[in-house]
Amino acid sequence: MFASIKRMIAPSSSKGDEGQVLSSWAKAEGYAYKTVRDKDGGGHVVQVEDEDWRVEWGTSQRSYIHGKELRFRSETKLSPDVQILVVSRVLAHALETEVFSSFTNAMQTQVDNTLPEEMRWLPMHPRVTLSEPVVLSKRFVVLANAETVARRWLDDKLLAVLEDAATTWWTDALTMVVTVNRGRLTIRMPGQPLEEAQLHAVGRLCSQATRSLRAAALSSSAG
Structure with a gap:
């Protein structure tokens, strides 16, 4: 995970003490840290x-993330009814396969409500067409039940940060899922091992995604 970033950091950063990695990063950035x-x-x-967002590290809340889980979360003031999912095409295919398997093995007539919400959205919500940047349109999938809001969220600043992520650290092998639901932005991924460079990169994405969502919320309420 984060192979391109790992080549730029010292081997001593991968000791497996995630609490120390999080504490060191928080201290360097001036953030509050607690166990x-x-x-x-x-x-x-x-x-x-x-900026009113937080990072959580602990027990995984998703079956597709094994071991510990890392979550970046923020409240956005967006309507609680809006649901958006951003995921790599590779991971979307893997999750769709799991949904289909669960569906057919149980001989169900509807999607299993015990599945995580983002997995249930895959067959439910329409895709938001991405034309630019090309790297995003080729490698990522965006689904939403409110396309207009999703497009307002995907403003030029956020697209630039997403493009940088897609060309530097957000690889197809990374199990990372970005969701917007009940007015909350959540970015989740495996929590072991952790690297300070990883936290910095995902933190930058979370920060811009949060700002863009809050702007989209204001725009939606105004018009």
Whole structure:
């Protein structure tokens, strides 16, 4: 994971102490860091106060992410009814296969409600056509139940950050899913191992995605 980034950082950064990696990154960026405890063993939280988003590391909440999970989350003030999914075509195909397998093995007549919401959206929501940048249109899938809102969100600034991610660290081998649902943006991926460069890169994406979503929310409410 993040092979292109790993080549640029020291080998000592991959010791497996995710709490230390998160703490060091948070300290360097001026973010608040804390350890949390719960029935599942607890984890770590980094709060970005200035931009009002957070990073969570702990037990995986998704069957397609094994071991620990890393989540970037923010509240966007977008309508809770809007649902958007951004995922690589490779991962979309893998998740669609799992949905189809679950559907046919159980001989169901509708999509299994126990599946994660983003997996249920794959056969439900229409795709938002991406024409530019070319790298995004070839490698990624965007689905939404509100295409106009999705296009407002995918403004020039966010597209530029997505294009940079697609050409540097967001590889086809990376299990990363971006969702917008109930007014919340969530970016989730495997949480082991962690690299500070990884946190910086995904943090930049989360920051811009959050700003663009809040702008889209204001635009939608105004018109």
